[in-house]
Amino acid sequence: MIRTDAIERLPVRHAVPELLSALDEHGTAVLSAPPGTGKTTLVPLALAGLTGAGPRRRVLVAEPRRMAVRAAARRMAWLLGQEVGDAVGFSVRGERRTGPGTVVEVVTTGVLLQRLQRDPELAGVDVVLLDECHERHLDADTAIAFLVDVRAALRPELQLIAASATSDAEAWSQLLTVADGSGPAPVVRSTGQGHGAAIHYAPPPAGIRPAHGTWVDQQLLRHVAATVRLALEAHEGDLLCFLPGTGEIARTAGMLDGVDAEVLQLHGRAPAAVQDAVLRGGEGRRRVVLATSVAESSLTVPGVRIVVDSGLAREPRVDHARGLGSLATVAVSDAGATQRLGRAGREAFGTVYRCWAPADDVRRPRFPSPEIKIADLASFALRAACWGDPTAQGLALLDAPPAGAMAAARSVLTAIGAVDEDGRATERGGRMARLGVHPRLARALLDGAAEVGARRAAEVVALLSEEPPREYGDDLAAAWRTARRGGDGYAARWRQEVRRLTSAVTGAGAASTSSPSSGSGPEAASGSGSRSDDAVAGLVTALAFPERVARARGEGSFLMVSGTRAELGQGSGLRSAGWLAVAVADRPVQAASARVRLAAVVDEGIARVAAGPLGAEGEEVHWEDGDVVAREVERLGAVELSVRPLKQPDPALVRRALLDGLAKEGIGLLRWSRESGGLRERLAFLHRTLGEPWPDVSDGALLARADEWLEPELSRARRRADLGRLDAGQALNRLLPWASGEAARLDELAPERIEVPSGSRIRVEYGGAQPVLAVKLQEMFGLEGTPEVAGVPVLIHLLSPAGRPAAVTADLANFWREGYRAVRAELRGRYPKHPWPEDPSRAEPTRHTNARLKR
Known part of the structure; x- marks a missing residue:
C-alpha cells in the first residue's frame, strides 16, 4: 500500500511534473532541491512510474556512500509499502538486494562505474540519477563524464539527471550536454524548504x-x-x-x-x-x-x-x-x-x-x-585509460585533473603493467580495473594470488582496502589473525570483501595475469603453501606498495625505498624488524618523518622481489660529509643493500663531486693566499666600477664558471685535500680579459700598491665599498689631491707615527685645511720627535723623525 500521506508531505512533488517534462523533451536535467524535500526518495519512484500513471521505467540512482544507498532504498520501499528487494533494491560492493520486479536500484557511484566499465550502454536502464553532485566525489564526477559520453555516442535515449541540494546548477547544466552540443540541460528547482x-x-x-x-x-x-x-x-x-x-x-x-x-x-x-x-x-x-x-x-x-x-x-x-x-x-x-x-x-x-x-x-x-583536485588519481587514470581517453582531456569534467597528479598516477600504472608507454590500458590493466580496488591492490591481488593462492592474497588485500580499526594494532599479520577470529563489524565486512575478491581474482585468471616475477606451481594452484601468515602479509603488502618497502635504520626508525624516513610508535612490536612493508603511513604537518600506522615484516628477499624494478647497481661518486666519497652500490631506490669502496672512480664523476662540494661549502675550500684574495678584491672592484669586460668574481659567478678558471687543476684533483692545495690566485688569472687586451691594464686601473709622496709603496685594500689606503700622516705631506684608482678617489686612513688611526678622509686637500689642525694639536705632544708643520700641504713628506731629518 503506497503511503500517499507521506508522499504528499514531500515538497519536491510539485517539481516532479516539470522534471518529467524536461526529460521527455531534452533527455537530461539538473534537479536542484533543498535538503529534506524528498528528491532522493520520491523522484526515483516518480521516474519509474511507481507513484503515478506514467510509463514503467528502470531507474538507477547513484549515491556517494553505502549508508546513503541503504537508507534511500529502505525509505523508498517504505513509501511503497514494500520490502527492500521488491520494486526498490540496492547494490553496494559485496552486497546486493534486488529481485525480478526491481525497477529502482540504488547503487554507490563506485558500483555504477564498475557497471559502466563492463557494459558502457547500461543495457536495460532507462534513467540514471546521480545524487548529491555538490559533494564532488571523484567517482561521481567520473560517472557523470562517462554517462555524458554514453549519451552522445551510444545511447542518446538514456536519460540523465544531476541532483543536488546546494550545487552550482548552471555549471552542471552546461556539462551534461557538452558532448552532444544540444544546449544547456533544463534546471528544475524545487521551492520547498522542508520544515526549516x-x-x-x-x-x-x-x-x-x-x-x-x-x-x-x-x-x-x-x-x-x-x-x-x-x-x-x-x-x-x-x-x-x-x-x-x-x-x-x-x-x-x-x-x-x-x-x-x-x-x-x-x-x-x-x-x-x-x-x-x-x-x-x-x-x-x-x-x-x-x-x-x-x-x-x-x-x-x-x-x-x-x-x-x-x-x-x-x-x-x-x-x-x-x-x-x-x-x-x-x-x-x-x-x-x-x-x-x-x-x-x-x-x-x-x-x-x-x-x-x-x-x-x-x-x-x-x-x-x-x-579530483586533491586525491590520488591512479584509479581515475586507469578508468580513463580503459574508457579510451588516457589523458582524460576529452571527458566532461567540471575540473580538469592536475597534470602533476596525473603524471604520478600514470607512473604507478606503468610500473604495475596496467598501461603501456602511451598510457593506453593493457589487457592486464583492464582486468585490474574490473577487480574494484585501487590499481596497487589489484596488482597485489593478481600477482599475490599466483604466489600464495587466491584466498590468502584476497584476505590481505581486503585488509589493505579498508584499514583495520586502530585497536587491531600496527602489525598487519596480527591484524589479519584478529580479523579472522573477530566478531565485530569490521571483521564481518572484511569476510564479505574476501569472498568478493576471491571470486573476482579467480574469474580474472590470476596465474595468466601475473607479473614476470611471480611464481607458479603447487602453492599458487592450491592456495595454501608453506609460507607463514607473516610472510604472506609482507609479500602482498610489498607488491601493493613496493616504494614503501623500508629498511631499519635504528630502533623504530626506517628508510623507505622512496627515500622517505618513517617512524614506528613507541609501543610497536615491529620496532625490532629489519625490514618492513608499510601499508599505511602519513606525514604530519612539518614532520620530518612519516608515521607508520600499519605494516608487515618482510625480509630482504621479499624486498628484492617486490621492489625489483626499483633496484639498481652502479658507481656512485658524490660529496658527502665534507669530502669525495666513491663507492660501488647496490640499492633498492634510496635503500642501500651493499656498499664497496671504489678504487678507480670515473674522473668525470669525481670532478662533478668536487664541484658539488664547492657549491655546498664555498670556494673557501681552495687555497687563498693574501695575494690571491687581493687579486679577487681588485677584480671585484673593477667589475663593480667599470663592468665588462672585468669579470664577476662573486661566489656564485666563480662556481658557474669553474670550467674556465679551475681547469686543468680541477681535473687532477681527487679529494678535498687536493682542493686545498689548488692556488686560487693563479687560477683566477684565467678570468682576466686577455682577449680584449684589458688584462694588461690591471695594475694601471687597480694597482696593488700606490706610491705616496714619501716614496713608500702602500698596499691598497679593495675589500670594502671604496678602495682604502692606510698610510702614516707624515708620508702624505705635500700632496694636495686625493689619489684615485679607476677614477674612484681612495679612502685615506691617516695613521699616527705608531700606526694607529688618526683620521679618515676622501678629500685630502680639505683635510689639510679643516681637519689637520685638530689632529696636530692632539698628536704633537704625544709624538714630539716627528714633524708637525703648520702647512702640511707644502711640507716635505717623510718616513722619519725630526732627528733623522736633521742628519
Missing part, C-alpha cells in the same frame, strides 16, 4: 588552536560536548552532532558520559547493523547521534530535531612525491553546512547550533574541494 530550522551560533572560547592534519584541539571537543548538553536541555527531540572523524566521535562520546540520552556513533566504518539501527529510529529514549559527514545528505535520521555542527570536515590529501596519503581537517564548506542544517528540519521544525561565530560564515569555501 532556527540557527544559533555558539562560538568556542578564545584560545582554541586551529586544527591541522587529523589533530583537533581537545578544548573544541569539550565545547562541542557542552553545546550538546545545552541543546538537550533547551529543546525536545533527538540530536545529531557532526564531527570530522571517528577519533573525535569517540572522544566526544566519552565527554558525554552521564547524559540523559543514548549516545550512538555513526560513521562509514560502523557495522551495517548499527547504521540500520540508527536510521530506523529510537524506541522512546532520547538519542544523541555523533556522526561524520556521512550523515550530511541522502538520509533522514528519525527523531532528530536538533543539530550541533562542529564546523569541521575531513578531506584527503596526497603527497605525490612520497606516495603518501593523509587526511586534512578543514572548515566545512557553506554547502556542507547547509546540508547539515537540513538534517534538523527533515520531520519538523528544528534547531541548529553552529560552533563558530557568524563572521566565520563569510570565510567558508562555497563548496567542498573537488576530490
Whole structure:
C-alpha cells in the first residue's frame, strides 16, 4: 500500500511534473532541491512510474556512500509499502538486494562505474540519477563524464539527471550536454524548504588552536560536548552532532558520559547493523547521534530535531612525491553546512547550533574541494585509460585533473603493467580495473594470488582496502589473525570483501595475469603453501606498495625505498624488524618523518622481489660529509643493500663531486693566499666600477664558471685535500680579459700598491665599498689631491707615527685645511720627535723623525 500521506508531505512533488517534462523533451536535467524535500526518495519512484500513471521505467540512482544507498532504498520501499528487494533494491560492493520486479536500484557511484566499465550502454536502464553532485566525489564526477559520453555516442535515449541540494546548477547544466552540443540541460528547482530550522551560533572560547592534519584541539571537543548538553536541555527531540572523524566521535562520546540520552556513533566504518539501527529510529529514549559527514545528505535520521555542527570536515590529501596519503581537517564548506542544517528540519521544525561565530560564515569555501583536485588519481587514470581517453582531456569534467597528479598516477600504472608507454590500458590493466580496488591492490591481488593462492592474497588485500580499526594494532599479520577470529563489524565486512575478491581474482585468471616475477606451481594452484601468515602479509603488502618497502635504520626508525624516513610508535612490536612493508603511513604537518600506522615484516628477499624494478647497481661518486666519497652500490631506490669502496672512480664523476662540494661549502675550500684574495678584491672592484669586460668574481659567478678558471687543476684533483692545495690566485688569472687586451691594464686601473709622496709603496685594500689606503700622516705631506684608482678617489686612513688611526678622509686637500689642525694639536705632544708643520700641504713628506731629518 503506497503511503500517499507521506508522499504528499514531500515538497519536491510539485517539481516532479516539470522534471518529467524536461526529460521527455531534452533527455537530461539538473534537479536542484533543498535538503529534506524528498528528491532522493520520491523522484526515483516518480521516474519509474511507481507513484503515478506514467510509463514503467528502470531507474538507477547513484549515491556517494553505502549508508546513503541503504537508507534511500529502505525509505523508498517504505513509501511503497514494500520490502527492500521488491520494486526498490540496492547494490553496494559485496552486497546486493534486488529481485525480478526491481525497477529502482540504488547503487554507490563506485558500483555504477564498475557497471559502466563492463557494459558502457547500461543495457536495460532507462534513467540514471546521480545524487548529491555538490559533494564532488571523484567517482561521481567520473560517472557523470562517462554517462555524458554514453549519451552522445551510444545511447542518446538514456536519460540523465544531476541532483543536488546546494550545487552550482548552471555549471552542471552546461556539462551534461557538452558532448552532444544540444544546449544547456533544463534546471528544475524545487521551492520547498522542508520544515526549516532556527540557527544559533555558539562560538568556542578564545584560545582554541586551529586544527591541522587529523589533530583537533581537545578544548573544541569539550565545547562541542557542552553545546550538546545545552541543546538537550533547551529543546525536545533527538540530536545529531557532526564531527570530522571517528577519533573525535569517540572522544566526544566519552565527554558525554552521564547524559540523559543514548549516545550512538555513526560513521562509514560502523557495522551495517548499527547504521540500520540508527536510521530506523529510537524506541522512546532520547538519542544523541555523533556522526561524520556521512550523515550530511541522502538520509533522514528519525527523531532528530536538533543539530550541533562542529564546523569541521575531513578531506584527503596526497603527497605525490612520497606516495603518501593523509587526511586534512578543514572548515566545512557553506554547502556542507547547509546540508547539515537540513538534517534538523527533515520531520519538523528544528534547531541548529553552529560552533563558530557568524563572521566565520563569510570565510567558508562555497563548496567542498573537488576530490579530483586533491586525491590520488591512479584509479581515475586507469578508468580513463580503459574508457579510451588516457589523458582524460576529452571527458566532461567540471575540473580538469592536475597534470602533476596525473603524471604520478600514470607512473604507478606503468610500473604495475596496467598501461603501456602511451598510457593506453593493457589487457592486464583492464582486468585490474574490473577487480574494484585501487590499481596497487589489484596488482597485489593478481600477482599475490599466483604466489600464495587466491584466498590468502584476497584476505590481505581486503585488509589493505579498508584499514583495520586502530585497536587491531600496527602489525598487519596480527591484524589479519584478529580479523579472522573477530566478531565485530569490521571483521564481518572484511569476510564479505574476501569472498568478493576471491571470486573476482579467480574469474580474472590470476596465474595468466601475473607479473614476470611471480611464481607458479603447487602453492599458487592450491592456495595454501608453506609460507607463514607473516610472510604472506609482507609479500602482498610489498607488491601493493613496493616504494614503501623500508629498511631499519635504528630502533623504530626506517628508510623507505622512496627515500622517505618513517617512524614506528613507541609501543610497536615491529620496532625490532629489519625490514618492513608499510601499508599505511602519513606525514604530519612539518614532520620530518612519516608515521607508520600499519605494516608487515618482510625480509630482504621479499624486498628484492617486490621492489625489483626499483633496484639498481652502479658507481656512485658524490660529496658527502665534507669530502669525495666513491663507492660501488647496490640499492633498492634510496635503500642501500651493499656498499664497496671504489678504487678507480670515473674522473668525470669525481670532478662533478668536487664541484658539488664547492657549491655546498664555498670556494673557501681552495687555497687563498693574501695575494690571491687581493687579486679577487681588485677584480671585484673593477667589475663593480667599470663592468665588462672585468669579470664577476662573486661566489656564485666563480662556481658557474669553474670550467674556465679551475681547469686543468680541477681535473687532477681527487679529494678535498687536493682542493686545498689548488692556488686560487693563479687560477683566477684565467678570468682576466686577455682577449680584449684589458688584462694588461690591471695594475694601471687597480694597482696593488700606490706610491705616496714619501716614496713608500702602500698596499691598497679593495675589500670594502671604496678602495682604502692606510698610510702614516707624515708620508702624505705635500700632496694636495686625493689619489684615485679607476677614477674612484681612495679612502685615506691617516695613521699616527705608531700606526694607529688618526683620521679618515676622501678629500685630502680639505683635510689639510679643516681637519689637520685638530689632529696636530692632539698628536704633537704625544709624538714630539716627528714633524708637525703648520702647512702640511707644502711640507716635505717623510718616513722619519725630526732627528733623522736633521742628519
